[in-house]
Amino acid sequence: MTIATISLPLGKAIPEKPHAISVQIPTWSDMCGMGRGDIQIMEALRNGYPRTFIHKDVQELSRACQSRFLSSPGKILLFPDPKSAQACKSYIISSDIHKNEAISSKSVSIFAIETGESQPTIMHAGKPPGPTTIWAIAFPEESAKVGAQFWRLTGTGISSRLAENCLRDVESMQRVDRPVKRFYSAMSAVHPVYQTICARIAYLMERASTGTPRSLAVRPSDVFLYPSGMSAIYHVQQMLLKWRGLETVVIGFPYELTIKMVETYGPSFKFYSLGTDEQIDEFEIYLDTKARSGSMIQAVWCECPSNPLLYTVDLERIRKLADKYGFVLVVDETIGSFANVDVLGVADIVVTSLSKSFNGYADLLAGSVTLNPNYCYYGALKTCLKEDYTNNLYIDDAIQLERNSRNFLERAAKMNDTAECIVDYLSPFASDPSSVVNAVHYPKTGQSTQRYRSRMRQATDEFTPGYGCLFTVDFDTIDASRAFFDSLDVRKGPSLGANITLAQPYVQMVLQKEKKWAASHGLRETIVRVSVGLEDKHVVLQSVKNAHMMAEKTKGTHAL
Structure with missing residues (x-):
């Protein structure tokens, strides 16, 4: 049995649906060409991620x-x-x-x-x-x-x-x-699908919560829908600028959007893109210095975990700093997802790309913003957000989103299982000096594992939380990365959380023109990001094993 997708041609919509949000870019060379904007690659595309490639x-x-x-x-x-x-x-x-x-x-x-x-x-x-x-x-x-x-x-x-x-x-x-x-x-204002989606998100946000019980539960009226995850981020930042108009700090977001975020979203951003303990030490000193001069910041943005390195910053520590210095903590939990992680114990605002795991079928864009009623700025933030809010999630997209998300927990369980199975296979090679595998980034492994686990939901008869659908493999050399990617028999393209497995050499496609910047923030050009789907896990695992074998054959041929 095989997934049989290597032969899928360049530019083909994936999935093969009218409103697909990914596209087949089958080879390492094609991905690099896409990242550079090569004309022959761009002209071959019949589809793409809708924010990057207009439908x-x-x-x-x-x-x-x-x-x-x-x-x-x-x-x-x-x-x-x-x-x-x-x-x-x-x-x-x-x-x-x-x-x-x-x-x-x-x-x-x-x-x-x-x-x-x-x-x-x-x-x-x-x-x-x-x-x-x-x-x-x-x-x-x-x-x-x-x-x-x-x-x-x-x-x-x-x-x-x-x-x-x-x-x-x-x-x-x-x-x-x-x-x-x-x-x-x-x-x-009248169609029940919007209320159904908001109620579903509110339920998932409160289901099997972690930590001590919260005084107030998220209600459907605390959930706001947007036409994309990026739209949700954009409107929250605009709301924060209207509310305070102060500096925003980004911690643990080392990816392409930070390059243009300052220009697009408003003035005065400060970045601690790796989110290490040392950087948070620096951040705390910075906050104290500002406080002594009578100034403050408006918000900190984090992910749980980060894309594509799956690192979880010390959210509990940042929450304490938020309480001490009076800023809002915004957490994007798209990668961890409503199913696996509960960030309401730390976040004033939760932003989510519903396009990913919640929708699960890569056939629409949507996003959400959830306000946490348990923190002191809740009333002011809700008033400010509602003043300019327009529900621009198109009705047809909303109806499709509601249908697709009905089996969200079932899908999340299967993807958790598949990703963990594959990472369990790959991880030992990362500690073998003779292997071409340099590292495997995944919430279960690495220095931030305990931080991720502290945010995991409680296990129930309905669902056992896991580590998500996404992992990233880093190789010693470009040759090994290329051999792995070109031999991996899965679909190749942007997005994640879909019902089909998607692979992408992240830096080569997303940051092809900013490799030095990416490297300075921990993103090596040898990484390959994989989002597992709903295929039989043994089939996907065998494909990974075959690709890994081809990568190992490059050992000693060329140095990075």
Whole structure:
């Protein structure tokens, strides 16, 4: 029995569905080319992660809008609400960010587009109240790269399902000065699917909690839904800037978003990207120095555990510092997931990419923000978040998300088991000097294991928590990494937490142009990240064994 995916061609959507959020990039060479932006690789893509590669339906709708509504050459980006479109305009014209390359405000326009009596692609009770409205931002072609960067780093663009729906009524599109309320926003107030998702998340956040009992439980009204995980992060940061407008500190986020986060999300960020004890010592000294001068920070962001090195920072210590110095602690638990870890004992705010394990089928983007009612800033944060909140999770995506997440715990259990089985096989090689395996990064192994375990939920008859679906293997040489990746018979592409196994040489694809920066933050270019799926664990394990055997054959051929 084999997974038989090595022959899957470059650029093929994975999974093979209309709204897939990953894409097959089958070889090490292809991944490097993708990271560099090589034209021949980019032109071969028929799909991609929607924030990085704009979905074909969104592209088609954008072209139709450009043809209909632009009198001169230019580009259009489409958003589900006017605030997101305005934020994109502010980014494009910002001289603080783009210096001399910034364009004038007069060259950028925002307008609403309505289609006729569109029906959602997934039918549900009741008729949608009126036409669909989306917002377009039009700008010169010279700013296309900058606009795409905003789309990628904020995750606020329209959904592929919304675009698909609009294309059904593309002939009825018209530019309007006074748009009506778009149907899916109005539906969000009455359609039960949103309440169902929020209630499910609230239940999972409180299920089998760790540590001492909490005074107050998370309610569905404490959960806010967004059209992507990055949109959830973006809106929380915007809310924090509105609330306090102070410095934000990032601890243990050593990945590509930190490079542009300062420019996109607002001023004044400080990074401790490895999150080691020594860095937290430095951070505490920094906090004390600021306090002595009468100043403070607004928030600290952490992951549990981190992507892609699966490291868990000392969240308990950071919580104590939050209480002492009066800042908010935001934790992204996407990698650990609602199933395995409970971060409400430390976090004021929990952000999650629902696109990953919660959804589980790699066919939509969604995100959530959960506010913890047990900390002192809860009331102020909830008031501030609600003031500007718009539910932009498209109704069709919400309905699909609710369906997909029904078996979340069942899927999480299987992926926990498969990943642990494979890591148990690989880990001994990391301590063997004769092996090409340099390290295996996984919450069960390494220096931060006890910190992760302190956040694990209690075991119940329903579910036994584990270490998640993700692990990262580091090899001694590029040759060994390449041999392992090219021989690994699984799907090759971005994203994680899907029902299918996905592998990616993380630095080669994500940080190809920033390798020195990545290395300075502990990310070697020899790492291969693997997210296991729901395939038979013995089949996946055998594929890993075969790939590992090929990697070992490179021993002594070339030094890194």
